[in-house]
Amino acid sequence: MELKNSYVHGYDLKENIRLxxxxxxxxxxxxxDTIYPAGSKILEAGCGVGAQTLTLxxxxxxxxxxxxxxxxxxxxxxxxxxxxxGITNVRFDQGxxxxxxxxxxxxxxxxxxxxxxxxxxxxxxxxxxxSHLKIGGSMTVIEGDHGSAYFFPDSESAHxxxxxQVELQKRSGGNANIGRELYPLLHEAGFGTIHVSPRLVYxxxxxxxxxxxxTKKTFTAMIEGVRELAxxxxxxxxxxxxxxxxxxxxxxxxxxxxxxxxxxAVAF
Amino acid sequence: MELKNSYVHGYDLKENIRLxxxxxxxxxxxxxDTIYPAGSKILEAGCGVGAQTLTLxxxxxxxxxxxxxxxxxxxxxxxxxxxxxGITNVRFDQGxxxxxxxxxxxxxxxxxxxxxxxxxxxxxxxxxxxSHLKIGGSMTVIEGDHGSAYFFPDSESAHxxxxxQVELQKRSGGNANIGRELYPLLHEAGFGTIHVSPRLVYxxxxxxxxxxxxTKKTFTAMIEGVRELAxxxxxxxxxxxxxxxxxxxxxxxxxxxxxxxxxxAVAF
Numbered sequence: 001m002e003l004k005n006s007y008v009h010g011y012d013l014k015e016n017i018r019l020x021x022x023x024x025x026x027x028x029x030x031x032x033d034t035i036y037p038a039g040s041k042i043l044e045a046g047c048g049v050g051a052q053t054l055t056l057x058x059x060x061x062x063x064x065x066x067x068x069x070x071x072x073x074x075x076x077x078x079x080x081x082x083x084x085x086g087i088t089n090v091r092f093d094q095g096x097x098x099x100x101x102x103x104x105x106x107x108x109x110x111x112x113x114x115x116x117x118x119x120x121x122x123x124x125x126x127x128x129x130x131s132h133l134k135i136g137g138s139m140t141v142i143e144g145d146h147g148s149a150y151f152f153p154d155s156e157s158a159h160x161x162x163x164x165q166v167e168l169q170k171r172s173g174g175n176a177n178i179g180r181e182l183y184p185l186l187h188e189a190g191f192g193t194i195h196v197s198p199r200l201v202y203x204x205x206x207x208x209x210x211x212x213x214x215t216k217k218t219f220t221a222m223i224e225g226v227r228e229l230a231x232x233x234x235x236x237x238x239x240x241x242x243x244x245x246x247x248x249x250x251x252x253x254x255x256x257x258x259x260x261x262x263x264x265a266v267a268f
Numbered sequence: 269m270e271l272k273n274s275y276v277h278g279y280d281l282k283e284n285i286r287l288x289x290x291x292x293x294x295x296x297x298x299x300x301d302t303i304y305p306a307g308s309k310i311l312e313a314g315c316g317v318g319a320q321t322l323t324l325x326x327x328x329x330x331x332x333x334x335x336x337x338x339x340x341x342x343x344x345x346x347x348x349x350x351x352x353x354g355i356t357n358v359r360f361d362q363g364x365x366x367x368x369x370x371x372x373x374x375x376x377x378x379x380x381x382x383x384x385x386x387x388x389x390x391x392x393x394x395x396x397x398x399s400h401l402k403i404g405g406s407m408t409v410i411e412g413d414h415g416s417a418y419f420f421p422d423s424e425s426a427h428x429x430x431x432x433q434v435e436l437q438k439r440s441g442g443n444a445n446i447g448r449e450l451y452p453l454l455h456e457a458g459f460g461t462i463h464v465s466p467r468l469v470y471x472x473x474x475x476x477x478x479x480x481x482x483t484k485k486t487f488t489a490m491i492e493g494v495r496e497l498a499x500x501x502x503x504x505x506x507x508x509x510x511x512x513x514x515x516x517x518x519x520x521x522x523x524x525x526x527x528x529x530x531x532x533a534v535a536f
Contacts, residue, residue, distance in 0.1 A: 148527070154445065180527060202465075205451070206451065255451075
């Protein structure tokens, strides 16, 4: 199964750069508290091009990671990225979450980041991943939530442009507002103890790195990236969409503010 | 000047309880990092019935607070609340932010919480308060932002009910979405160093105190409280509004999630 055509963010080079940007500007916020013990075996499901993998592997240099992705192309890129970074504690495999080539109860921990948002059956995926956990193992899930985006100056056009992305992702079977749902999803998948920690990215002119790295290059670039698909699908018209993007960039001016929240859950 | 009739939350007993509830369930989140040095003089502008005052005074028992509010009735209540709590380091005065009976440069710090949201001229208010600060003093501002409310299950009716409150507050000259604007407002008021810290209140079934204390008794109760005004103003119809409230309560069921963000700014 290859989701390439329905993966709304696309797999091109620009996207690759965006995901890397995202991981490097948000790395502290999202990953600094994920540290695995020496010798523990971790399954990273849906590693993509390895944007989070390098951070994970560096933060826990004595843990052993198995990172899988459904896209052969992404796995190849991830492997090259890891080699270039001198990472030696990760094994990369092409694999589908719904048909994993591993024994049940074979991992100490599972890590899933920006994956559930693309899956039509997120609870099923969590159940399968859970079956690969050893007793007492933990599951870490990180997802964004586009409904958590708000900004100053506020703009109806900007919200409309964002909703094009949300609608396209929905039509591909995904859910761009899944972050807020981590608690009920993990509960439904059978986890007992669930701790959800929201990570709000707050950006004002006092944080120029986030203005560039998050508001412009991560979030707005992502919304801008669905322009052609949104127009082709008749979700909006050119002027409204372009006004929305312009208004998102407007929030990066000296008096602008941009807020977005990621949700990180750890379940046992 | 008495804003009683245009103060959208009202001054009745139920409201008094709600503000107290809000302060006591959110007290840790909002106030635990506000501690003033012994002997410092602090102006609390717009103290209302003293919901935050008691916490402020307890956190900094050797600082001297002067807490003012435009409502004589609120000041009387605040004074009684403080006396009942055994607080001795606060002086309460009736007073209008725009005509304060104090000398310029007479306070070490200024504290403003849930006040700017009600003022038609928030930047002017900040400028006046700033003029009462000594050189090197700090200004702490805390405000909510109703545009930061999102939840699971999502509901258009719930968002519409919230927007009634936002619209009524706007018609009274206020801004219920002012939290996100603290940085530009403080900047416009002439502050140099501005640090904004968002405080996201995340509520799921694992946090029963917040389900009760925040989602039900603070936020939903507040929206429910504008029902008659919203209907009288023709902003909505009975069924839509009541469905919205029902959907807000729905988020407090075991699989529900509710998110809201307060913004705390400290400026110098």
